[in-house]
Structure formats: structure tokens, C-alpha cells
Amino acid sequence: xxxRIVNLGRVGIRICENVGRSGWMLLNSIAxxxxxxxxxxxxxxxxxxxxxxxxxxxxxxxxxxxMVVGLQGYNTLEKFGxxxxxxxxxxxxxxxxxxxxxxxxxxxxRAGSALTAEIGLMKATEQLSSMEMMAVDPLHRVIAPRFxxxxxxxxxxxxxxxxxxxxxxxxVGVKWLGVDSGAFWSGMQSNVDFRIDVVNGxxxxxxxxxxxxxxxxxxxxxxxxxSEGISRATTRSVVYSSLAxxxxxxxxxxxxxxGW
Amino acid sequence: MSKxxxxxxxxxxxxxxxxxxxxxxxxxxxxxxxxxxxxxxxxEANFTxxxxxxxxxxxxxxxxxxxxxxxxxxxxxxxxxxxxxxxxKSNDNIPVDSTANIFTAGLLGANYISINPGxxxxxxxxxxxxxxxxxxxxxxxxxxxxxxxxxNKK
Numbered sequence: 001x002x003x004r005i006v007n008l009g010r011v012g013i014r015i016c017e018n019v020g021r022s023g024w025m026l027l028n029s030i031a032x033x034x035x036x037x038x039x040x041x042x043x044x045x046x047x048x049x050x051x052x053x054x055x056x057x058x059x060x061x062x063x064x065x066x067m068v069v070g071l072q073g074y075n076t077l078e079k080f081g082x083x084x085x086x087x088x089x090x091x092x093x094x095x096x097x098x099x100x101x102x103x104x105x106x107x108x109x110r111a112g113s114a115l116t117a118e119i120g121l122m123k124a125t126e127q128l129s130s131m132e133m134m135a136v137d138p139l140h141r142v143i144a145p146r147f148x149x150x151x152x153x154x155x156x157x158x159x160x161x162x163x164x165x166x167x168x169x170x171x172v173g174v175k176w177l178g179v180d181s182g183a184f185w186s187g188m189q190s191n192v193d194f195r196i197d198v199v200n201g202x203x204x205x206x207x208x209x210x211x212x213x214x215x216x217x218x219x220x221x222x223x224x225x226x227s228e229g230i231s232r233a234t235t236r237s238v239v240y241s242s243l244a245x246x247x248x249x250x251x252x253x254x255x256x257x258x259g260w
Numbered sequence: 261m262s263k264x265x266x267x268x269x270x271x272x273x274x275x276x277x278x279x280x281x282x283x284x285x286x287x288x289x290x291x292x293x294x295x296x297x298x299x300x301x302x303x304e305a306n307f308t309x310x311x312x313x314x315x316x317x318x319x320x321x322x323x324x325x326x327x328x329x330x331x332x333x334x335x336x337x338x339x340x341x342x343x344x345x346x347x348x349k350s351n352d353n354i355p356v357d358s359t360a361n362i363f364t365a366g367l368l369g370a371n372y373i374s375i376n377p378g379x380x381x382x383x384x385x386x387x388x389x390x391x392x393x394x395x396x397x398x399x400x401x402x403x404x405x406x407x408x409x410x411x412n413k414k
Contacts, residue, residue: 041264048267052274091289156278163281166289189291193316198285 022218029139030147039145046149050111050213054157057110058103062161065098066090066168073169074177086179087188090169095192095201099162101249104208107154108241112216115146116237119220120230128221143217150216154209155202162201200256204249211248212241299349300327301386305360305373306340311396313362313371319345321375326351329373345373347384355380356388362396371396 073089119142122128128138166188173179192198216237223233310332319327327347335342347354357378364371375390384390 041268044268044271045264047271047274052270055274095285095289156275156281159278159281159285163284163289166284185288188289192290194286194290198290202282 018222021222022214025139025143025218025221026147026214029143032140035140039148042141042145043148043152046145047153050107050115050146050149051153051156054107054110054153055160057106058157058161059164061102061106062099062164063168065102066094066165066170067172069093069098069165070169070172070177074173074179083173083177083179084183084187086169086173087184087186088191090173091166091188091192092197094162094165094169095197097249097253099165100158100201100204100208101245103158103161103205104154104212104245105242107150107157107209108212108216108238108245111150111153112212112241113234113238115150115213115216116220116223116234117230119143119146119217120223120225120233123221123223124225124227124230126225143221147213147217150213151206151209154212155205158205158208159202196256203256204252207248207252208245211244215241215244300346301349301352302330303345303347303384303386303388303390305343305345305390305393306335306338307343307360307362307393307395308340309395309398310341310343311362311364311371311398313343313373313396317370317372319347319373319375321351321354321377323374326375343373345390352383352385354384356382356384357392358384358390359392359394360390361394364397 069090070086073086074083077083077085077089119128122138122142128142131138131141170184174181174184219233219237219240223229313329313332315329315331317329318325319329327345330344330346332341332343334340343360345360354375355378357380359376359378361374361376362371363374378392
């Protein structure tokens with residue numbers, strides 16, 4: 001019994017330690033005199049790795065999710081004879097929820113796991129320690145550009161996802177199932193508010209970008225430098241960031257609907 | 261070096277694609293085309309009951325959208341709902357004796373304000389109050405009245 005309580009406390013302390021260490025790592029890597037000359041080109045390189053290489057999966061899944069929402073929405077709305085509302089349903093569900101959340105989940109799987117594995121391998125092959133030996137701060141050199149690139153890529157990817165998904169829904173709803181094109185777009189435009197729906201979706205995607213990249217870099221930086229440790233860190237990175245995205249999504253939605 | 265330039269070009273295209281998608285969301289999806297936000301004037305209308313009217317609900321004349329509801333609050337003295345309407349400057353020729361009604365779009369749709377133009381020569385100006393108002397039709401009240409009159413007939 002006592003043993004269990006001790007274990008519980010140990011787990012709690014370890015969680016606090018991890019949160020503290022990850023915050024400290026983030027602070028050390030980004031809060032400093034910015035070095036635009038090197039930092040900019042390194043960040044561009046990482047935007048290529050994290051953003052552009054994730055673009056295909058984002059576009060394909062965006063198209064299919066939009067098509068599925070269009071199909072499901074049409075079949076449900078048909079029962080009430082209000083298929084005109086398809087555009088509104090599609091645009092609201094995608095700009096508010098599906099766009100940011102699905103993009104963040106895919107981003108965690110595609111880019112986050114790669115980040116963790118890359119940094120973990122750098123640690124295992126002692127590249128990070130050799131950088132320290134050369135008086136180059138690995139936090140600044142390795143972590144910071146990857147973090148910023150994730151924060152930049154995520155909202156861009158989510159916006160592309162939303163636009164593609166709405167086009168997919170348009171394909172199914174208007175081109176295939178024969179909803180009137182004018183009603184589709186005008187219903188969408190009169191019911192989607194730029195500030196409340198589009199901008200809030202983008203705010204969500206920025207928050208998710210910060211969280212997913214932060215977890216990915218920290219898990220890599222903190223991994224046990226063995227092959228098993230790296231594989232564990234990669235799994236943890238995807239699991240934790242997915243959970244964090246879904247939990248934060250609820251919180252953010254509650255805050256936004258509450259009128260923040 | 262050329263590989264690096266190609267990469268930078270791709271990143272640039274990626275960011276442009278993002279901005280384009282943002283523009284699509286802003287203009288095509290949310291219909292953000294009324295950039296002349298400053299060109300509105302404000303009038304007030306007092307209703308006995310506003311039903312389900314919400315802020316940002318449309319204000320129409322003859323079914324054409326001419327503005328939106330900016331805010332709603334309760335007058336603590338008269339217990340009436342004070343609705344502040346934001347009307348586009350291009351529609352500044354609404355007679356002062358116009359009537360404001362609260363209607364429901366469709367059977368279960370959202371409420372909106374419809375203005376019935378009057379015949380006065382004077383037009384509503386910024387800060388004016390619309391005197392003639394009809395309260396919202398509350399479905400429950402109507403059903404209650406019908407039930408009441410049916411019972412009385414028997």
C-alpha cells in the first residue's frame with residue numbers, strides 16, 4: 001500500500017520534472033538574441049522538411065475528408081429537405097474543427113515523429129554533445145529552427161487543408177449530388193463569419209503547431225540515446241501530441257464559444 | 261548551392277499557397293467582401309419582446325440586406341429591449357415613420373429585423389430611434405392563444 005503511494009508520488013514528481021525541463025529547454029532555445037543570418041536559412045530548411053514534405057498527405061486527406069463530410073452531410077440533410085444548408089455545414093465544421101485538428105494530428109504523425117527521431121539520433125550519435133564541445137549551443141543551432149519551422153508550417157498547412165477540404169465537399173455536393181451551386185456558396189458566405197470561424201480556426205492551428213512541435217523536439221532532446229530509447233521517444237511524441245491536440249481543442253473551443 | 265535555392269523557392273511557393281488558401285477562406289468561404297465597414301450609421305429601436313433575435317442578425321428592407329444588429333440590451337426603466345441597428349450609409353433614405361418588425365426566416369430559422377418604410381419626408385439619421393415597432397411573434401404565445409380561443413368556442 002505504502003509502496004503504491006510512493007510510486008504515485010514518484011510518477012507525479014517525474015511529470016512535473018518533465019514539464020519543467022521541457023519548458024526550460026524551450027525557453028533556452030528561443031529566448032535569446034536572434035541570429036537572423038544563420039537562423040533564417042536554417043528555419044527555411046526546416047520549413048521545407050516539416051511543411052512541404054507534409055503537403056501531399058495534407059492535401060490528399062483534406063480532399064477526402066471534405067468529400068466524406070459532403071456525402072454524410074447531404075444524406076442527413078436530405079431527410080429534412082434542407083440540402084441547401086450543405087455549404088454552411090461543410091464550411092463551419094471544417095474551418096472550426098476538422099481543419100486545425102486533423103491537420104495537427106497528421107502533422108504530429110508526419111513531421112513530429114520525424115523531428116523526434118532526427119533529434120534522438122543526433123543525441124545517440126553524440127552530435128549534440130560534440131556541438132557543445134565546439135561551444136555551439138545545440139538548443140540554439142538544432143532545436144530553435146525546428147521549433148519555429150513547426151510553428152510557421154502548421155497554420156499554413158491547416159489553411160491549405162481547409163481550402164482543399166471545402167473544394168472536396170463542393171465536388172461531392174454540387175458536382176456529383178446536384179446541390180445548387182449558388183445556394184451552396186451563398187449559404188456558406190452568409191453563415192461563416194471571418195473573425196469567429198476562420199480566424200479562430202487559424203488561432204487554433206497556431207496553438208497546435210506550438211504544442212506539437214514543442215512535444216516533438218522535447219521528446220527527441222530528452223530521449224534515452226539508444227535505438228530502443230529513440231523508438232520509445234518517437235511513439236511518445238506522437239501519442240502525447242495527439243492527446244494534447246484533442247484536449248487543447250476542447251479547451252480552445254470552450255473558450256472561443258464562451259466569447260473570448 | 262542550386263539545391264538550396266530550389267529549396268528556398270519551394271518554401272516560398274508553400275507560403276504563397278498558404279496565403280492563397282487564406283484568401284479563399286476569407287473571400288469565397290466567409291464572404292468577407294464588405295470592406296467598407298466604417299460607412300454605417302446607427303439607429304435604435306425599442307421592442308416589447310425580441311424573441312430569439314441575436315447580435316449580428318441581418319436588417320432588411322423588402323428582403324434586401326441593409327445592415328445588421330450591433331447590440332441588444334434591456335432598458336431598466338421601461339423593461340423594453342433596446343436594439344441598436346447598424347445600417348449601411350448607402351441606405352440613408354429611410355423615412356422616420358418606418359416600422360421595425362422582427363421576423364423569422366422560414367419556420368425554424370433565425371430571427372431578423374425587417375424595416376417597413378413609411379411615408380415621411382424626413383429620413384433617419386445617426387442616433388435616431390425608430391418609434392414604430394412590432395414585437396417578435398412567439399410561436400408558443402400564438403399556440404396558447406389558439407388553444408384559448410378554441411376552448412372558449414366550445
